[in-house]
Amino acid sequence: MINIPPKPKASYLAKIGLPFAFMFSIFSFNMIDFNFSDFQNNLQNRKIVTEPLFNPKWQWAWDNTSSALLETIQIAILASIIGCAIALPLSFYASRATNLNKFSYFLYKSFLNLVRTIPDLFWAMMFTVAVGIGPFAGVLALVMFSLAIMGKLLSETIDSIDPGPMEAAKATGASHNQTVFTSALPQVLPNFTAYFLYIFELCIRASVILGLVGAGGVGRIIETQRIFLRFDRISPIIVIILAVVILIEQFSVWIRKRIL
Amino acid sequence: MNLPKQPLNQKIFKYSITSLIILASLWSAAGLEITLDRIIDAPKQIGILVGAMFPLDLSQEAFSRIIPKVFESLFIAWAGTVIGSFFSFPISFLAANNFTKGIVSKATKQILNIIRAFPELILAFIFLPITGLGPLTGTLAIGIHSIGTLGKLSSEVIEGIDEGPLEAIKSSGGSKINELTFGIIPQVMPTITSYWLYRFEINLRASAVLGVVGAGGVGQELINQLRFRDFPRAGTVLVCTIVLVLTADAVSAAIRNRIIKGKLVKS
Structure with a gap:
């Protein structure tokens, strides 16, 4: 008998x-x-949807989406660049390793958390009210979106950097700012680049739907056709968007592999 | 002092990347007709909007409208996550290339990729004429999107398991089913459960947004109040959403931490 x-x-x-x-x-x-x-x-009633959905009107989609699609991509490019540029200094303030003042660390950290809790489309709705309907509201919404994600990812990366180089810089008599610039920043720059490309992909995906609330991009066309239940026009648009999104993603994955 | 020079091609690389980024942003800004004075004016406009939201509308009537909607978002997110995890769990085994043969795994992965490519909102308005205006549509949209994402994450967990226990089971005469129940599932369950909870956090944000197309949840309330220019009430909706998301995040993060790290043993 074994004792189990x-x-x-x-x-x-x-x-x-x-x-x-x-x-x-x-x-x-x-x-x-x-x-x-x-x-x-x-x-x-499913025929209302399924029948037109599988009879796409390609010609119409080709003629009408290209400029809106370009707008979508431009929104994503601009917003991810601005958002990440703002997030870079912010995340050094929101990390325990580089911000020695506990109170301001707490303030920056909670600011980033607060921005992160509000969904991207909520930002878009508010900005369309504040600055008017159009792509500018979409850019602002995605700036907040990418700022929040980059802030969280990067500040956590800074939390876990190797303290050795910082100690070395301090030992040579560098001030706190110099220490951060010469020994913390270079450590996280490769991560920053990788995160930036990742956020750019997210922004491309997010910018597709911004138009549903009037914040520019290809979603604007989807929204007008959706209201009239023109699924025969929506389905080719969706396919085109998916193809473009996947293409851009592959490109960004390729760059990420080359950089890292 | 002689400092070593930076290699030249690295410098060229740096400058070309910088100019590429600047050119791309200028090109985008020009295409979107964003001018400098609009950017400078934006903070003022946002300030006016935020100022109009305060003081918040704290009347009984506002709360009796908003709170059920906020909870509806919570239920949509949870039910969607349950659908997603229920279906993605078996699918993830099919997609893991160490559990199934190459072609099945590759085909399943492609299907998951296609599902994942559709945003929840697009799924929602495709379902809308079939399932009707209401939370069911949102739940289905979130559930189906979650199958794609959770299936991918879970299959990657299964691919990364330690083969040791499987060999031990095989050598003691265990069947393929035994391998699954005693070798794989105990190893992957903690990570997969924590992914489910993580997905719930994401779904909560997504379900808050779904109301924009009428698929239930708090988004409908926000867009209505903004359209009617009832800013104090829109502010209340926002604050309620933020409170809900923060609470759910905190609870879910605590549970995930406990599942992954285990109980702290006091010695």
Whole structure:
């Protein structure tokens, strides 16, 4: 007879958390009022969508989307460059390794967290009200979007840099600013470049839908066709967008591989 | 003192990258007709908008409208994550190239890539005429998008497992099913669960936005208030959303930390 070691007891978290998660799931599904008979009724309308969706009008899409698509790409380029440029100094203030003042560290960190909680489309809605409908609002929204992501990624990278070079710079009598410039900045620059390309990809994806709230780009065309349920015009636009997004992503992955 | 010179081609590389970035931004700014005075004017305009939001609309009526919508976003995000994790879990095994043969894995990965390429909002308005205005549409859109993302992440976790336990099971005569239940799942479960929670955090932000096309949640409320220029109430919507997202993030991050790092043992 072998003695099998006893199974470890389930933790407190698992005992309470799992049933709670299960109950919460059931509750959530109830709350989204899934009604099967309504669903079946609506399913009969599916032809409104599926038929035109699979009969795309390519010619129309070619003629009407190219300028809006260019606008989308320009929004993404401008916003990711500005956003990351602002985030670069901010994330040094929002890292414990380079900001010795606890109070200002806390302020910068919570500012970045606050910006990150607001979804990109909410920013876009607010900026369309503030600066008017058009691509400028979209650029501002994506600046906030990329600022938040870059701030978080980069400040966490700065937190985990090798302290050796900073100590060496300090030992030679450098001031705090000089230490940061000569020994912390060069350590994170490769990461910064990689994150920048990653954020550029995210911005391209995000800028496609900005137009739904009037913030410029190809989403504007999607929105007008969507209202008239012209799915035969929407489906080629979506395919074109996907192709462009994937192309740009491949390009950015290629650059990232070459740089790192 | 003789400092070593920077190699020349590195310098050329640096300058060409810098000029490329400047040219790209100028080209974009010109194409979008963004002029300097608009940029200078923007902070003032944003300040006016933020100023109009305060003091927030804290009336009973505002809360009785906003709070159910905020919670609806929470339910959409959770139900969508449940759909995503439920379906992505088996699919991720098919996509992992150490568990299935090459061609199945490659095909599954391509399908996941295609699913992932559609943003939630586009899925939402395609479903809208079929599933109707309401939270169900949002849940389906988020659920399907999550299948794509979670499937990719989980399959990468499965590909990165330690082969040792599998060999041990094989050598003691275990079947393929035994390998799965005793070798793979115990190894990948903590990481995959933490990915589910992480996806929930992302989905919460996504579901807040879905209301823009009428797929339920708090986004509808925000866009309505902004359109009617009821800025104090729009401010309340924003603050409620921020509170919800921050709370959910904090709780989910704490649970993820506990799952990945395990319980702190006091010695």
